[in-house]
Amino acid sequence: MSTLTVPAQVPSAAEDCEQLRKAFSELTNDFERAVKLWTLDPAERDAFLANEATKKWTSSNQVLVEIACARSPQELLLARQAYHARFKKSLEEDVAHHTTGDFRKLLVPLVSSYRYDGDEVNMTLAKTEAKILHENILKKAYSHEDLIRILATRSKAQINATLNRYKNEFGQDINKDLKADPKDEFLAILRATVKCLTCPEKYFGKVLRLAINKRGTDEEGLTRVVVTRAEVDMQVIKEVFYKRNTVPLDHAIAKDTRGDYEKMLLALTGHRDA
DSSP states (O other): OOOOOOOTHHHHHHHHHHHHHHHHHHHHHHHHHHHHHHHSOHHHHHHHHHHHHHHTOOTTOOHHHHHHHSSOHHHHHHHHHHHHHHHSSOHHHHHHHHOOHHHHHHHHHHHHOOOOOSOOOOHHHHHHHHHHHHHHHHTTOTTOHHHHHHHHHSOHHHHHHHHHHHHHHHSSOHHHHTTSSTTOHHHHHHHHHHHHHHOHHHHHHHHHHHHHHSTTOOHHHHHHHHHHHTTTTHHHHHHHHHHHHSSOHHHHHHHHOOHHHHHHHHHHTTOTTO
16 A cells, blocks of 8 residues: 655745735735824824834844934934824933943934034134044044034034045044944944935945845835935935946835835935836
8 A cells, every 4th residue: 555645845834825915914014104193294204213212222233323314414313203292202212221332322312313404614623623523533432522522513504614634634534543443333333424414326326226235135224215315306316326326216116025015115316207
């Protein structure tokens, strides 16, 4: 009497089905998250993202820096007000509670700041503060109160003038000097701070590149950048992305996403066939 043999591929087929089911569920969840973020008022959206970031904060999480530094002073103020109304406490309070050490020393003043938003620049001050930054970086005093004070309080125009003076005076871009230890996550946060204050389109272009090129795709980072920058500087980000990667952003998104999630992201990036 012959024995019925169950084909070896049956269990693997079941596993494949489970993986497909899980993948479909994740895509659905990614689409739902994108829709939820898009339908929120920008200030409410930032409040939601900031609260999410504080609750699961790690030293590599740069979302708080994005909200504090890539937004205008008025946008940050509105986000803080929305945070207070929605969560019944201040953003500063939660950031202080969930962060520690040098990260707290930097992030609390960043999210608390209300910078001057004009174009006026004091070149004498720029020269003085470029020297202060350079001296502290040479000493590896990366969390020195003066270094943090400059980054957290000066207007974006003033910081640009200071960092231009820094490069002219000391021969190198400040972010290159802040790469002394590539594995140091506080230095990574400092570099993100500088980029978000001075050239946010390059910062977000890099976030997109890392999100898409990461094995498995970082949908959370991809969604956040596309949704929050769609009506701000997406066209410039697309240009930066293409220049850096020689692949159009919409092609990269289409390659790594599917279904309604893909269609929504393409629409938000201005893809004409979305």
